[in-house]
Amino acid sequence: MGSPLKKMPEFYETVCPSCGGAATRETDTFDTFMESSWYYARYACARDDNSMLDSEVNYWAPVDQYVGGIEHAILHLLYARFYHKLLRDEGLVNSDEPFIRLLTQGMVLKDGSKMSKSKGNTVDPQSLIDRYGADTVRLFSMFAAPPEQSLEWSNSGVEGGEPLPQTPVETGEQADAGPCGQTGRGGPGRSAEGGAPQDPRNHSQGKR
Numbered sequence: 447m448g449s450p451l452k453k454m455p456e457f458y459e460t461v462c463p464s465c466g467g468a469a470t471r472e473t474d475t476f477d478t479f480m481e482s483s484w485y486y487a488r489y490a491c492a493r494d495d496n497s498m499l500d501s502e503v504n505y506w507a508p509v510d511q512y513v514g515g516i517e518h519a520i521l522h523l524l525y526a527r528f529y530h531k532l533l534r535d536e537g538l539v540n541s542d543e544p545f546i547r548l549l550t551q552g553m554v555l556k557d558g559s560k561m562s563k564s565k566g567n568t569v570d571p572q573s574l575i576d577r578y579g580a581d582t583v584r585l586f587s588m589f590a591a592p593p594e595q596s597l598e599w600s601n602s603g604v605e606g607g608e609p610l611p612q613t614p615v616e617t618g619e620q621a622d623a624g625p626c627g628q629t630g631r632g633g634p635g636r637s638a639e640g641g642a643p644q645d646p647r648n649h650s651q652g653k654r
């Protein structure tokens with residue numbers, strides 16, 4: 447879309463302060479970070495058509511929990527903090543920080559590189575949803591790795607979660623071998639083997 451200033455000759459046509467000759471003003475003045483620095487506050491009072499923020503912002507802000515990728519850890523999050531302090535100094539918010547807690551989620555990798563729209567290596571979950579159901583795909587996504595860690599996407603990993611939604615959680619002595627050939631958490635087979643308790647996530651192979 448570009449800057450609207452590019453369509454305003456009355457803005458960009460000017461004279462050079464040094465030599466008095468014709469000059470052009472910079473029109474790329476409004477970095478995208480400008481808006482991402484305060485959207486969380488505007489969302490909280492989006493119905494207000496007359497001002498930037500109203501007092502409703504202080505009901506919602508600061509944000510309790512921010513979840514984002516490591517690429518936000520500098521720039522966006524840093525600018526948002528500066529911006530929030532400006533809003534505070536201007537009396538528009540009454541808190542000191544925009545976000546109380548941050549969880550930096552791991553990235554989803556595909557064949558070793560970050561899965562991203564710009565790289566064009568994303569996996570459309572629709573075919574997996576059609577085959578296994580949304581709950582199974584969701585379960586895999588949530589349990590494939592701790593949220594802070596990166597995970598290598600594996601289509602076959604989804605199959606590991608497939609029987610789970612239909613299987614009651616096995617906790618007692620009578621736990622039979624589950625669909626993956628292993629007993630549930632804390633089952634007798636585990637202690638007999640003397641191994642460390644296994645994470646049910648290990649049922650899905652080939653990640654990380």
Ligand SMILES: [Zn+2]
Pocket residue numbers: 462463464465466467
């Ligand atoms: Zn000049």
